[in-house]
Amino acid sequence: MTRILRQLAQFLGRGVALALAAWPLIGAADSVIVLNSLSNSVSLIDPKTYRETGRVTVGKEPHHMMATPDDDALLIGNTANNELMFLDRKTGAITHKMPMLDPYQLAFSPDRRWFVATALRMDYVDIYNGEDIIRRKATVKPVARVKTRSMPSHLVFTNDSKLIYVTEQGSASVAVIDVAARKLVQHIRVGEGPAGIWASPDDKEIWVGIMGADHVVVIDRASSKVVATVSTGAGAHNIFPRGDGRHIMVSNRVANTVSVVDWKARKVVDEYPVPGGPDCLEIIPAANEMWVTARWAKKVVVIDLATKAVKASIPVGRSPHGIYYHAHAPRR
Amino acid sequence: MSAISDSFALVHAWLFETIVQPALFAVGAMQFVEEAFLGTELALWGALQVLVMLLVLRPLEAFIAAEPRVDARAVRTDVIYTLLARLGILQIFFFFLLLPLESELDAALHSVGIMRPTLETVVPFLGENPLLAFLAYLIAFDLFGYWIHRLQHRFDWWWALHALHHSQRQLTFWSDSRNHILDDLIVTLATALVVRLIGVPPGQFIALAAFAVLIENLSHANTRLWFGAVGERLMVSPRFHRWHHAIGEGHEGPHRGVNFGVLFPCWDMLFGTADFRAGTPETGIRDQLAGADYGRGWWAQQYLGFVRLWRSLAS
Ligand SMILES: [Zn+2]
Ligand SMILES: [Zn+2]
Numbered sequence: 051m052t053r054i055l056r057q058l059a060q061f062l063g064r065g066v067a068l069a070l071a072a073w074p075l076i077g078a079a080d081s082v083i084v085l086n087s088l089s090n091s092v093s094l095i096d097p098k099t100y101r102e103t104g105r106v107t108v109g110k111e112p113h114h115m116m117a118t119p120d121d122d123a124l125l126i127g128n129t130a131n132n133e134l135m136f137l138d139r140k141t142g143a144i145t146h147k148m149p150m151l152d153p154y155q156l157a158f159s160p161d162r163r164w165f166v167a168t169a170l171r172m173d174y175v176d177i178y179n180g181e182d183i184i185r186r187k188a189t190v191k192p193v194a195r196v197k198t199r200s201m202p203s204h205l206v207f208t209n210d211s212k213l214i215y216v217t218e219q220g221s222a223s224v225a226v227i228d229v230a231a232r233k234l235v236q237h238i239r240v241g242e243g244p245a246g247i248w249a250s251p252d253d254k255e256i257w258v259g260i261m262g263a264d265h266v267v268v269i270d271r272a273s274s275k276v277v278a279t280v281s282t283g284a285g286a287h288n289i290f291p292r293g294d295g296r297h298i299m300v301s302n303r304v305a306n307t308v309s310v311v312d313w314k315a316r317k318v319v320d321e322y323p324v325p326g327g328p329d330c331l332e333i334i335p336a337a338n339e340m341w342v343t344a345r346w347a348k349k350v351v352v353i354d355l356a357t358k359a360v361k362a363s364i365p366v367g368r369s370p371h372g373i374y375y376h377a378h379a380p381r382r
Numbered sequence: 383m384s385a386i387s388d389s390f391a392l393v394h395a396w397l398f399e400t401i402v403q404p405a406l407f408a409v410g411a412m413q414f415v416e417e418a419f420l421g422t423e424l425a426l427w428g429a430l431q432v433l434v435m436l437l438v439l440r441p442l443e444a445f446i447a448a449e450p451r452v453d454a455r456a457v458r459t460d461v462i463y464t465l466l467a468r469l470g471i472l473q474i475f476f477f478f479l480l481l482p483l484e485s486e487l488d489a490a491l492h493s494v495g496i497m498r499p500t501l502e503t504v505v506p507f508l509g510e511n512p513l514l515a516f517l518a519y520l521i522a523f524d525l526f527g528y529w530i531h532r533l534q535h536r537f538d539w540w541w542a543l544h545a546l547h548h549s550q551r552q553l554t555f556w557s558d559s560r561n562h563i564l565d566d567l568i569v570t571l572a573t574a575l576v577v578r579l580i581g582v583p584p585g586q587f588i589a590l591a592a593f594a595v596l597i598e599n600l601s602h603a604n605t606r607l608w609f610g611a612v613g614e615r616l617m618v619s620p621r622f623h624r625w626h627h628a629i630g631e632g633h634e635g636p637h638r639g640v641n642f643g644v645l646f647p648c649w650d651m652l653f654g655t656a657d658f659r660a661g662t663p664e665t666g667i668r669d670q671l672a673g674a675d676y677g678r679g680w681w682a683q684q685y686l687g688f689v690r691l692w693r694s695l696a697s
Binding site: 088089090091107109110111130131132149200201219220242243261262284285303304306326327345346347348365367368369 | 388391394395398399403404407410411412413415416419420500502503509510512581582584585586
């Protein structure tokens with residue numbers, strides 16, 4: 051009798067342990083991840099039920115995140131306490147941290163050799179060995195620290211990994227950094243409050259969202275000159291590829307819209323109303339949805355790409371900024 | 383509770399999207415959009431705070447007053463100080479004034495390769511407990527506040543400015559923000575330096591921070607209220623802070639005053655400056671009895687502050 055009881059107890063115990071171990075996985079394995087920049091946390095959202103299933107405390111003022119090149123962790127930049135954090139998106143567990151100066155916007159070079167972080171508060175761009183990050187070294191040192199003008203915010207590598215274009219939000223310009231020379235080689239004047247930046251797949255153009263205006267500008271790489279402006283909406287902020295190689299999405303913070311731009315034709319072809327100060331977005335092709343962080347509304351807004359309807363408006367933490375989903379549209 | 387915070391968020395977003403952001407856009411200052419968003423929230427908290435002051439502290443002063451309220455004009459001036467501080471007008475002014483200096487400071491710290499330690503890196507477990515981290519920062523900043531206050535009394539030039547805070551003979555819950563702008567500026571700068579050295583407190587506890595400021599307002603209230611023998615030693619009370627403002631007590635003796643603590647009296651106990659006596663002494667500065675003039679309105683008080691500073695530096 052006691053043996054049966056003991057076995058039963060063991061069995062139940064194992065069951066409980068299993069359930070506990072699996073608990074964070076439930077709903078988390080397939081989560082949309084959102085950074086709440088002023089709540090110092092990450093929200094895990096179930097894309098099927100549109101419910102927040104968990105919230106993980108991270109560092110102070112996390113703004114942007116990206117997957118590692120092998121997609122085995124999400125990198126989160128905790129800007130206010132100078133730290134790069136590794137998050138397992140399946141479990142929501144923090145698996146590694148390394149000290150890093152004000153990591154605002156993050157990027158790996160397409161060839162994985164370099165990892166770059168802009169320090170918006172400090173006016174630097176730090177270039178690291180990509181391997182140091184991928185291998186999760188305990189501490190990393192930048193191979194180069196490039197001083198920029200005021201508020202370097204977003205950045206993009208050219209597809210050949212040779213140059214970095216960085217928007218200087220406080221200086222109305224874009225800085226061009228030569229990675230091999232580890233030097234800032236040029237400033238290009240673009241307009242007040244440049245933010246999001248994107249390189250065309252043919253490597254010929256750089257597109258920049260001009261927050262202080264109602265348009266994006268096109269920089270011709272050959273001449274380093276602004277050759278076109280495309281009106282999208284007031285407070286043109288961030289730029290994301292649609293995934294079809296042809297269109298880009300531009301979030302307009304003041305106008306509360308997301309514009310769809312045909313970059314080859316340099317024309318706005320469609321527009322989605324998104325309330326609450328749209329910022330970063332992620333496109334989920336399987337559901338034909340666009341998920342947008344609404345900074346001012348403390349919400350993530352889910353838009354049906356076909357009907358333009360707001361499918362859900364999900365309450366999250368304060369000032370939600372970066373957003374990530376593993377089955378996202380191609381980044382092109 | 384969540385209904386309150388939801389409606390707060392709604393008002394915050396509405397205010398920002400219909401007034402603040404369009405204004406920023408119009409004047410071409412969109413690069414400060416995030417600071418402005420936070421600023422709007424703080425101003426809204428400030429407005430809420432003023433409301434709580436009126437609803438809670440005003441009746442308190444009416445029912446258990448320490449002394450009769452006879453000088454309405456003096457109180458009105460302090461209301462102006464409070465609105466300037468709570469609605470963020472001073473902060474906007476300082477922000478743009480200190481912006482270039484701040485980046486110089488950052489550049490200087492980082493050019494020598496300092497990766498500043500934060501409280502969380504020194505005490506790692508605070509990193510996983512934001513509420514505890516917030517309380518740790520609150521205590522650290524209160525200790526800093528205590529010593530800043532000691533120095534405001536210690537240096538003659540600084541006292542020339544801080545005397546403005548002490549010149550109120552009709553102390554009320556509005557008196558907390560009654561400070562010389564140069565004094566405010568110096569304290570803001572010193573705070574920015576400390577923030578650079580030990581890091582920013584976790585930002586999600588604005589409600590708690592607002593509560594802390596309410597305690598400061600309460601400590602100036604014209605009321606006989608005290609917190610009991612134990613409570614007096616845990617939190618600064620109106621009775622405790624009144625001794626700091628008392629004529630012949632608040633700026634005299636070996637430490638040039640008593641009860642410098644802002645939120646917690648423990649620093650005064652630790653450094654031997656605590657005075658837990660009962661009583662409702664008259665407030666002000668001794669030389670006021672001999673006719674010294676610190677000004678009636680805001681402008682006069684600011685001007686006379688500069689004059690005192692000039693004299694003290696010249697002598
Ligand atoms: Zn004092
Ligand atoms: Zn006082």
